Amino acid sequence: MIEVQDLTKAYGPVTAVDHVSFSVNEGEILGFLGPNGAGKTTTMRILTGYLPATSGTAKIAGFDIHTDSLAARRHIGYLPEAPPLYPDMSVESYLDFVLRIKNIPADKRRARITDALEKTNIGDKRHELIKRLSRGYKQRVGLAQALVHDPLVIILDEPTVGLDPKQIIEVRHLIKNLAGTHTIILSTHILPEVSMTCDRVVIINKGKIAAIDTPQNLTTQLKGAQRIFVEAQAPEKPFQELLALIPGAGRVELSPAHNGRVTATVETAPGKDVRSLIAAKVVEKGWPLYELRGVSVSLEDIFLQLTTEDAEHSQASS
Amino acid sequence: MEMLRSLYAVYRKEMGHYFVSPVAYVVVAIFLILSGLFFIVYLREIVQASFGMPSGFDGPSQLLRAFLGNLFSILMLFLMPMVTMSLFAEERKRGTMELLMTSPIRETDIVVGKFLASLTLFAIMLLPTAAYVVFVYLHSDPTAPLRIVFAGYLGILLFGGSLIALGSFMSSLTENQIVAGVLTFGIFLVLWAIDFGTQNTESVVGQTLHYLSVINHYEDFTRGIIDTSGLVYYLSFIVFFIFLTVRSIDSLRWRRA
Numbered sequence: 001m002i003e004v005q006d007l008t009k010a011y012g013p014v015t016a017v018d019h020v021s022f023s024v025n026e027g028e029i030l031g032f033l034g035p036n037g038a039g040k041t042t043t044m045r046i047l048t049g050y051l052p053a054t055s056g057t058a059k060i061a062g063f064d065i066h067t068d069s070l071a072a073r074r075h076i077g078y079l080p081e082a083p084p085l086y087p088d089m090s091v092e093s094y095l096d097f098v099l100r101i102k103n104i105p106a107d108k109r110r111a112r113i114t115d116a117l118e119k120t121n122i123g124d125k126r127h128e129l130i131k132r133l134s135r136g137y138k139q140r141v142g143l144a145q146a147l148v149h150d151p152l153v154i155i156l157d158e159p160t161v162g163l164d165p166k167q168i169i170e171v172r173h174l175i176k177n178l179a180g181t182h183t184i185i186l187s188t189h190i191l192p193e194v195s196m197t198c199d200r201v202v203i204i205n206k207g208k209i210a211a212i213d214t215p216q217n218l219t220t221q222l223k224g225a226q227r228i229f230v231e232a233q234a235p236e237k238p239f240q241e242l243l244a245l246i247p248g249a250g251r252v253e254l255s256p257a258h259n260g261r262v263t264a265t266v267e268t269a270p271g272k273d274v275r276s277l278i279a280a281k282v283v284e285k286g287w288p289l290y291e292l293r294g295v296s297v298s299l300e301d302i303f304l305q306l307t308t309e310d311a312e313h314s315q316a317s318s
Numbered sequence: 319m320e321m322l323r324s325l326y327a328v329y330r331k332e333m334g335h336y337f338v339s340p341v342a343y344v345v346v347a348i349f350l351i352l353s354g355l356f357f358i359v360y361l362r363e364i365v366q367a368s369f370g371m372p373s374g375f376d377g378p379s380q381l382l383r384a385f386l387g388n389l390f391s392i393l394m395l396f397l398m399p400m401v402t403m404s405l406f407a408e409e410r411k412r413g414t415m416e417l418l419m420t421s422p423i424r425e426t427d428i429v430v431g432k433f434l435a436s437l438t439l440f441a442i443m444l445l446p447t448a449a450y451v452v453f454v455y456l457h458s459d460p461t462a463p464l465r466i467v468f469a470g471y472l473g474i475l476l477f478g479g480s481l482i483a484l485g486s487f488m489s490s491l492t493e494n495q496i497v498a499g500v501l502t503f504g505i506f507l508v509l510w511a512i513d514f515g516t517q518n519t520e521s522v523v524g525q526t527l528h529y530l531s532v533i534n535h536y537e538d539f540t541r542g543i544i545d546t547s548g549l550v551y552y553l554s555f556i557v558f559f560i561f562l563t564v565r566s567i568d569s570l571r572w573r574r575a
Contacts (some may be wrong), residue, residue, distance in 0.1 A: 045416075050420050065568060071422075074422040078420045080408070080416045084414040086414060088338045089338070100324070100327030100330070101417075101418065102421055103323060103422050103423075145417070214458075271413065
């Protein structure tokens with residue numbers, strides 16, 4: 001449904017988006033995750049036809065967003081970072097205007113408006129002027145605007161900003177429900193949001209894609225280089241040697257703890273649980289074992305690791 | 319058909335904006351109060367002047383010329399920049415430009431839709447002044463020729479249209495409404511007075527400047543003459559600035575950081 005090939009956007013010497021490629025299947029929810037200024041908004045603006053790319057192509061529902069822009073834009077609903085609202089309009093007349101510029105015929109507009117108001121749960125504000133609405137309501141009117149014409153592709157730039165926790169849950173629920181019939185890209189810097197709503201995640205940093213996978217895979221991939229935490233009362237050197245000899249063990253980090261105890265973190269191969277093996281070996285040596293557990297990695301860790309590793313990398317190279 | 323539909327959508331939204339917000343009411347009210355006041359002043363002056371004049375003096379024509387010509391053009395110069403300054407500057411500031419530009423509509427539809435809406439507001443503003451013209455007709459003898467009225471109103475529409483086209487271009491250049499308004503006023507005034515000082519010279523430069531001045535063709539209209547060169551001048555002025563506005567809106571895609 002969405003095909004992005006080698007997309008690059010440069011503002012003079014600054015490259016905001018750097019050779020980004022990905023694709024989104026029909027009915028999928030793709031999350032854009034990255035720190036502020038990573039290039040999320042720029043990428044979305046290119047996908048919606050607001051900005052031209054410096055090089056590379058993007059296709060929406062088979063139409064090139066640059067060469068066949070009007071046809072591509074017909075299939076897009078877009079909520080920019082700041083909802084594009086006309087304060088002097090009522091919610092209903094605003095949505096009616098949006099439907100008109102999206103070329104929806106008159107006989108369908110009423111039903112679409114009612115449907116969008118229902119989905120975003122703002123039916124009670126239908127005749128209210130937009131300028132009189134609270135921030136949370138405005139955000140939801142913006143959301144209604146993005147889906148009112150029932151587009152194939154919905155692109156949401158930080159859709160839950162400005163909402164209270166209850167509304168955030170509602171919006172996530174709404175996005176989940178939209179998937180399947182709509183293809184959705186959303187950006188956020190809130191990690192749980194991604195793991196809760198998205199089928200796949202693109203982690204983007206400094207204009208480049210740092211990782212792209214399902215939230216589960218991303219978590220297990222690193223959890224995959226599973227780490228095991230061991231605390232025992234043992235002499236440091238033999239303890240380290242023993243741990244290093246465990247099949248599949250990688251790096252062993254040792255740090256002395258109080259009372260003559262030692263703690264170690266062992267990286268092991270993915271998919272193999274060696275905790276019982278470690279326990280057996282340690283006990284065999286007669287060292288008292290105090291703690292043994294797998295260290296779980298959250299999306300937050302992955303995110304930090306991917307984005308800071310990169311920073312260190314570029315710092316080292318520059 | 320589809321293109322007209324999106325153009326109409328923009329037009330309809332703009333008209334709604336004018337009449338939901340106080341903009342239209344304030345501008346129309348101020349225009350009508352001022353034109354009413356000046357009509358009385360002109361009427362008195364011309365009635366008084368006509369007493370000492372020989373019998374050939376055409377008071378009604380003089381009155382209409384002063385009213386449709388001098389007065390309207392000056393009021394337009396002050397009022398219309400305040401209407402046009404928000405056309406695009408406000409959309410850019412509010413971020414709604416992003417909605418328009420990611421919707422399946424052409425820049426031309428946006429620009430022409432907005433232009434026509436401003437022109438309609440302008441026409442609505444002029445409409446009540448027909449009452450004065452009718453008044454002159456009912457109470458003067460001999461009456462002024464009708465062509466002065468028709469040509470005069472056509473002239474003011476073309477003159478106002480040019481001002482609106484220039485104003486929409488200025489508004490597309492900046493996010494700041496005040497800047498857009500002041501630029502429109504200033505540039506239009508320069509185009510108005512461009513031949514000052516060369517009015518009586520027969521040189522090519524003088525004649526060229528005379529042709530370029532945005533007010534001279536309008537004066538022909540208020541004499542009851544629909545001159546092709548005036549029509550061509552105003553229509554090309556309008557088309558030129560609408561074209562520039564479309565290009566300017568399109569270039570936002572490249573400029574926006």
